[in-house]
Amino acid sequence: MADQSNGGKTPFDPFDPAALRLDQTFCEGTAVKKLLTTVPVRKPNRQDFVRVHADPTYRLSPAAIIELKEEREWYLVAPPMVPDLTGEVIFVSLYTAVTRQGVTHIWPVRLPTPDGRQSTWHTSAQTAAELAMSRWMRVTANMALGAYEVFEASAAIPDPEWPEATFHELLRIAFQGRLIDRLDHPVVLKLKGQA
Helix, strand or coil, rough: CHHHHHHHHHHCCCCCCCHHHHCCCCCCCCCCCCCCCCEEEEECCCEEEECCCCCHHEEEEEEEHHHEEECCCCCCCCCCHHHHCCCHHHHHHEEEECCCCCCCCEEEEECCCCCCEEEEEEEHHEEEEEHHHCCCEEEEECCCCCEEEEEEECCCCCCCCCCCEEEEEEEEHHHCCCCCCCCCCCCHHHHHHCC
């Protein structure tokens, strides 16, 4: 029933859905761009389906890294530092990967050791990364098998939307503050028992 005190008009209700509904052009004046400020360095989570960028300019191989397992952190090692860190560095291929949720990350996959040894963990991870260049894959550790199991998505999933950033930019974001390029780097001092 209309309110008679204001000439028969219904008072404005700020919570009326009709008053709150935006028209379809509401986004036209609100152009925003999502900035890529975090790029994790990690293996794919066991429940994530991932894709790997097929463009060779979006990977680096070989690269040297140090993994601090307790901190769950990866450090990129500048080539001149590798001889000083023998026994600590891991040689890897760094792949640009993305999850179905659109999270871009750098996936380190171990390469054979300098003497040519490579475990089934490393070869199965390499196979998974190569397969993920053309289809969505899930990578799960199987301790009994001693390798990663690779599962292909059974549904037709659209190709991922890759960030506009170059691989150079992705590396800069991923390893910001985690580049070992000098002997007095805190990680080097820690590994030598000097910190």
